[in-house]
Amino acid sequence: MSTVNTDIDSKRRMISRETPWIRRILIGLVLTYVSLLILLPILSLVVNAFQDGLDAIVSALSQPDVIKAFRLTLLISLVVVAVHAIFGTLTAWVLVRDRFPGRIFLNGLIDLPFAISPVVVGYMLLLLFGRNGLFAPILEPLGIKVAFAVPGMVLATLFVTLPFMIRELIPVLENLGTHQEQAASTMGANGWQIFWRVTFPALRWGIIYGIMLTLARALGEFGAILVIGGGIQGRTETATLYIYRALDERQYIGAYSASLLLGLFSFLLVIGTDLIRRRERK
């Protein structure tokens, strides 16, 4: 099959009116653009983080406040992933299978967090949970603190990462159809059995991709948690907020090392998802 394709390709090239120099110019243009825009900045971060050697990076990253910040980032991200794994799956299922007025509108709304500024997200939560917020009269007597505390930061990250899980699962559910579920139903399986034995196994990879993308995005969230969390050192300071403070205080090695580590985390997640996906397709 592939030899036949190559054959067609080479014939195409022979008869094509596309002159070889167009081809060379376009390839050169893309290589230059990608190198300058993406590879060079990454390389310069790596070089600058290592300017004082690996020891400097290790000692910068093992400062107690840095460890604390990374721990908080991880905690928030894990809670967010757990919530989206459950409710995102349910929501995707409802949007594909259920029929109710406003479904198409809701479907369009799902993508909105992708385009809404993180600062707006943080501010919305302040209006709800801040000092004079809408929910303050209910939450204050109960002693629950959301703004300038971890729960608010979890909410902000939940908002920002909302589309990933759902968008990953909707096409899977659409392609799955309902035949297998109907077959299981006629054979007497109940709702739970159908979900665990038929629907869930088909969704498994979609859920895993969704989790990885949600995690990658949650690890890097900055604007929304800056506004709702306040970036209080030792209490609401995540990895990104630490980087922001370190830049401000001119602790460059700390900022660069933390950037490198955080970037590496997310990078591995996205590239890992890509690789698994490519293998699956084969």
Place this chain on the structure above:
Amino acid sequence: MIPNKLPWGRWAVRGAALTYLIFLLIIPLLVIFRDGLREGLAGLWHQITLPIAWHALLLTLWTAAVMTLINTVMGAITAYVLVRYDFPAKALINSVVDVPLAIPTLVTGVMLVILFGPQQVLGAWLKEVFGISIIFAPPGIVLALLFITFPFVVRVVQPVLQNMDRTQEDAAVTLGAGAWTIFRRITLPPLILPLTSGALLSFARAIGEFGSVVIVAGNIPFYSQTAAVYLLGEVESENRLGASAVSIVMIAIAFGLMMLVDWLQRRDRRVYK
């Protein structure tokens, strides 16, 4: 269809999903509108036409527009080259396209400052030879936005090019059409819709960008302060009316564009089914 056996199960699932969306998405959005419209549309208009807010909004719009133009052209070319040509490092470039999705935008800002900052080698050289400042100036904003949105156009156009039936192009060649005619009359038309939605997606994403811009732009009012950074200032100085007004404008732009993209994509799917 399925949980007909358990009607309560269906309602429970629907209820859970709707509660999740209402609490997470709809209530926060509504509260900002309620807050921003407290003094009516005139009050909102007054807040966004304050010279400093107006300048921030215009800067946000024009930098996003410049980025969208460059990104659409370069994204289309990148997708074309990745689908049609074989060359060394093709697999590498294909993977690199997704990298901006992975890197936190704050880290993007840090990387660009390291590379183009006024005290860095490249930044100093550009300043000296061409007199261009990139960091702490509008070009830095455009550059950061280009980095962040790079995957959007490429990844929308790539599958369309891949699934394109090339026999039409072959037929055009045998009929004697030139390369440019073939591109313009056969290759380009099916790409218009995906290119449009990729461009709108990039633009919408860029309007709200904060993490990279706050690092790169220097945030000088009337020069390099974007709407998101201006909003942060208003929130921190507790000017609720101003903050809500700018937020509403940003939400409205995001909402309009995302609805348009959603509509285009549904239309696109109908055309090709």
